[in-house]
Amino acid sequence: MEGTSVSQVARLLMPLVPREHRDGLLGDLTEEELPTARVAVETLGVALWWQLEPYRDRSIRLASLLLWAVGLTWLRLVPAAAGDAAFDPTLYTGPIAMAAAFFWSVPIVPAAIAAGLSVGRLTVVPAWAWAVRLHAALGLAAVGYATANGAALGLAAAGCTVGAAWFGDRARPDDDEHRNVTT
């Protein structure tokens, strides 16, 4: 099997493998000259093992629950606090005030941003256990989508959760070696 085919199949799943192990895995698959289908299966298997690895640790399982609890709290608390606030442009003057009023009239969006930032920023999960943050971000994005008022807001909330989680992860001051941000 051509080396190019190994790379094409395996690279699609590489974001699920820790960055420091990708070259080694690609090299191993190339060296063993596996058929294309087998490469895909093996890479998927390895990626799934890496995704589940952090949950072997009890403290990380608890930290995962904390991430979810904080995220879900934001997703509930902010819309509840905003109440029935509605955007009435005549009540505000100036672009900043109008933007803020609009922002608060769709409270699921700042809630999603807060949830995402919490997931990315909290240091209870070590950097190497980035899969836990990924799962929490995606799960909370789904919750944000489901609780939003309409598909458009739902997509905005989901996107804001994931984007804020990514941003929070990049801004978090801890060990960079294991950070798995795909840039």
Add this chain to the structure above:
Amino acid sequence: MAGGGLGDLEKLALLAVMRLGEGAYAVSVRREIEERTGRVVSRGAVYTTLDRLRRKGYLGSAMSEPTPERGGKAKRIFWVTAPGVASLQSALDGISSLLDGLEDQLAWKARA
């Protein structure tokens, strides 16, 4: 505590790395375990176990030079550290202690 919490595959991986010496990387470790024990081990289990042992400080690792056979990719080479040896020794001592007196029942003899 030395040896505390070493799982079954972790012990096998440490032993395989020790046996392989300088040539220990994921593929060779997996092959060594399968050939020596007859146990089929998934690639993902080997990768994550080796990395877990590295995080615990029981394995050291470094990237080798890339080679054409590997599509220009380097391999991650592993070696057992002193804490790894101590942990493995402790685990094996515990097993040996439990095996004491059971040779007849298990038809297994400790090597002299």
